[in-house]
Amino acid sequence: MKLLLRCPQCAPNAASQYVEMNYEGVYELDCQNGHRVLVTLPLQKFEILFQMGSLAFLDGYPREAALDFAAALERFFEFAIMVMLSQQRVPKSHIKATWKQLSHQSERQIGAFYMLYLQSFAQQPPTVDNKWVSFRNSVTHRGEIPTVEKTEAYASYLWQYMINLLAQLKTRQADGLRRYVLSQDVTANNGVTVTTAAIPTMISVLHENVTDSFADSLAVLRQLIEQGVFRK
Numbered sequence: 001m002k003l004l005l006r007c008p009q010c011a012p013n014a015a016s017q018y019v020e021m022n023y024e025g026v027y028e029l030d031c032q033n034g035h036r037v038l039v040t041l042p043l044q045k046f047e048i049l050f051q052m053g054s055l056a057f058l059d060g061y062p063r064e065a066a067l068d069f070a071a072a073l074e075r076f077f078e079f080a081i082m083v084m085l086s087q088q089r090v091p092k093s094h095i096k097a098t099w100k101q102l103s104h105q106s107e108r109q110i111g112a113f114y115m116l117y118l119q120s121f122a123q124q125p126p127t128v129d130n131k132w133v134s135f136r137n138s139v140t141h142r143g144e145i146p147t148v149e150k151t152e153a154y155a156s157y158l159w160q161y162m163i164n165l166l167a168q169l170k171t172r173q174a175d176g177l178r179r180y181v182l183s184q185d186v187t188a189n190n191g192v193t194v195t196t197a198a199i200p201t202m203i204s205v206l207h208e209n210v211t212d213s214f215a216d217s218l219a220v221l222r223q224l225i226e227q228g229v230f231r232k
């Protein structure tokens with residue numbers, strides 16, 4: 001997935017460059033006017049994966065899209081765990097060492113999410129419907145090629161599930177969320193200008209989620225593709 005970035009020093013009339021998206025969120029731009037700029041784009045892994053899934057879906061690859069959506073949910077659980085632990089001011093080194101024990105097993109991570117949610121909100125965590133757990137397993141482990149309709153229904157379900165939980169974290173675990181996001185800040189540089197950029201994503205941690213459904217968000221994404229903000 002490529003993303004359009006502009007040199008912030010030449011903005012608003014800067015020449016644009018496409019960059020391949022990465023998890024580190026740091027992109028080096030070599031502008032035609034001689035500026036060397038580092039642009040950081042603070043996005044969580046689940047935001048990137050859900051975005052990639054949505055682009056794959058619009059491109060007509062439902063299987064790849066479903067795999068990305070499923071991966072986005074797993075990374076969303078990780079994100080929520082980190083936010084809730086940060087809310088409780090658990091030292092980063094302890095979190096890191098403990099996470100290693102579950103980093104390769106998604107079932108353990110879901111278990112950790114459920115129990116931490118229970119502790120943080122004193123209520124039962126929302127669970128993903130078994131129908132969609134089976135769907136995910138069938139696509140991931142048995143090579144199912146899902147239909148466009150079913151993939152869209154799956155994405156729509158996960159979108160709403162994550163949007164609801166994210167809204168809850170934003171309002172009731174705001175300190176933890178801020179602390180966790182700030183702990184990921186990557187602005188160490190070698191005399192190169194660092195600028196923080198923002199892009200509209202299907203689900204957003206740092207910005208308000210303004211659409212009411214997956215379908216509406218997808219319509220926005222279609223427009224962004226037409227405007228050249230994203231491309232293959």
Ligand SMILES: [Zn+2]
Binds near residue numbers: 007008031032034035
């Ligand atoms: Zn420039």
